[in-house]
Amino acid sequence: MNIENFLKKYFSSRDKIILACSTWPDSMYLLYKILETNYKKNLVVCYFDHKLRKESEKEVKFIKDMGKKYDFIVEIQEENIKKIQKESPSIGIEEIAREKRYEFFKKTREIYGAKYILTAHHLDDKIETFFFNLIRGTKLTGLINMKENNGSVLRPLLEITKTEIISWLEEKNLPYNIDSSNFDIAYTRNYLRHDIIPLFSKINKSYKKNIKNTLCYFEEIKDFIDEEVKKFIADEDSFYIDEFFEKPILLQKEIIRYCFYLRNNNSTIGLSEWNIDEIIKFIGGKNDNTKKKIKNLSMKKNKTKIMF
Numbered sequence: 595m596n597i598e599n600f601l602k603k604y605f606s607s608r609d610k611i612i613l614a615c616s617t618w619p620d621s622m623y624l625l626y627k628i629l630e631t632n633y634k635k636n637l638v639v640c641y642f643d644h645k646l647r648k649e650s651e652k653e654v655k656f657i658k659d660m661g662k663k664y665d666f667i668v669e670i671q672e673e674n675i676k677k678i679q680k681e682s683p684s685i686g687i688e689e690i691a692r693e694k695r696y697e698f699f700k701k702t703r704e705i706y707g708a709k710y711i712l713t714a715h716h717l718d719d720k721i722e723t724f725f726f727n728l729i730r731g732t733k734l735t736g737l738i739n740m741k742e743n744n745g746s747v748l749r750p751l752l753e754i755t756k757t758e759i760i761s762w763l764e765e766k767n768l769p770y771n772i773d774s775s776n777f778d779i780a781y782t783r784n785y786l787r788h789d790i791i792p793l794f795s796k797i798n799k800s801y802k803k804n805i806k807n808t809l810c811y812f813e814e815i816k817d818f819i820d821e822e823v824k825k826f827i828a829d830e831d832s833f834y835i836d837e838f839f840e841k842p843i844l845l846q847k848e849i850i851r852y853c854f855y856l857r858n859n860n861s862t863i864g865l866s867e868w869n870i871d872e873i874i875k876f877i878g879g880k881n882d883n884t885k886k887k888i889k890n891l892s893m894k895k896n897k898t899k900i901m902f
Contacts, residue, residue, distance in 0.1 A: 597627040600750045604743075605633065610708040614699055615639045617653040620714035622770040623759045624751060628712075629664055640702050640711070642695045643672035646687075646775065653771050671698045688781065703746065715740055716751040716759060718787075721805050725786055733851070734816045735862060738809060745860070755802060819845070823852045832901040835877055846874055853902045857891040864889050 605611060611633055615621040628637060641657045643650045654670055661668035673694045679687045699711045720740045727736035742749055751759070763770055779785040794801040822845055826833060838846060850873050854865045869888050876886045876893065877900055886893045894901045 595627065595751065595754055597624070597750060598631040598633070601628070601631060601633050604710060604748060605636070607632070607636075609636060610638055610706040611636045612638050612640060612699065612703050612706060612708045612711040614695075614711055614713045615641055615657060616714075616773070617641065617656050617771040618773050618776075619759050619763055619770045620716055620719075620751065620756070622768065623763055624712065624714040625660075626763075626766070626768055629666075634664070634666065637666040638669060638702065638706055638708070639666055640669045640671075640699055642698050643670065644675045644691050644695075645672055646675055646691070647773070649771065649774060656769075656771060669702050688783065700746070710746055710748045712748050712750065714751055715749045716754045716756060717802060717806060718756040720752055720809065721802060722783060722787055722791060724805065724809060725791060726783055733862075734812055734819070735851075738813050738816055741813070819848050820852075823848050827852065832899050834899055835895075836898070838877060838900070850874065853893075854888065854891045857902065858889050 601611065611628065613621070613625060613628065615625055625637075625639065628634060639657060639661065641654060643654060650672075657670075658668055660666075675687060675691045675694065678694070679685065679690050682690065703709075703711050723739040724737055727739055730736070740749055740752060742752060775781070776784060777788065779788060798804065826837070826841065826845070826849060833849070838849065841849070847870050850870045851862050851865060855862050858864070865888065873886060873888070873893065876884070877895065879895075882895065882897050884895050886895075891902060
């Protein structure tokens with residue numbers, strides 16, 4: 595993996611590079627690789643302490659010491675995720691942790707005027723998230739889940755496996771930390787990671803490569819659908835009802851998802867198939883000057899148009 599070529603693709607020689615770093619093997623691999631490039635002088639490393647593990651104090655010291663040793667900026671934020679989850683019991687602790695973590699990353703990126711934040715997600719993460727979202731009933735967006743460039747987030751390691759990462763770190767004798775909670779199969783992702791997904795290797799040793807190829811195929815389909823949806827919306831906040839019902843039902847549903855996505859912080863979480871069916875019925879209903887709202891998506895209807 596040539597990280598320098600990747601960075602040249604997205605960054606100028608002066609751009610700040612914000613790296614999300616847990617101090618675990620994946621993010622340390624990416625950190626060490628960036629330190630081998632001419633971009634090391636631009637590096638800002640972010641560590642988010644969820645206050646869920648005793649090791650976090652050790653990890654904070656570890657990354658601060660690394661910053662002093664290699665002369666890069668370190669930004670740290672802590673949140674009591676368990677306390678926040680108790681106040682919002684309907685939301686899973688993993689989801690809350692991710693939300694707070696990315697809020698911190700976004701804030702740091704804005705402070706330094708950076709275009710992107712880099713994360714160390716690798717091929718195993720991509721496959722794991724595919725299965726995690728599949729069993730939750732996601733659509734194409736959730737199945738694809740991770741791209742090299744996802745707006746403000748860059749993922750340089752999606753072609754690399756966890757095994758390759760560990761092997762390189764061990765070969766170079768480079769220090770990293772291990773997350774003890776990573777082995778707690780009470781967490782759904784860990785159960786998938788340790789007990790379910792490895793079973794595929796008994797069926798086909800090349801399952802990772804095959805799933806990666808399937809995901810690339812899904813991405814091509816999703817890109818085509820997205821292009822059709824964007825043509826229809828045309829960067830406006832309304833569309834004509836007659837034109838909407840001229841589209842195939844698949845595109846009608848994707849148009850609704852896209853409208854919801856735009857109004858809910860680039861997320862479709864909370865939008866069910868039932869919601870979509872209700873919105874389509876609303877659009878096709880006989881009543882004029884009516885409204886429909888789901889979360890932050892508010893739709894208004896007159897005789898010919900839907901405004902959202």
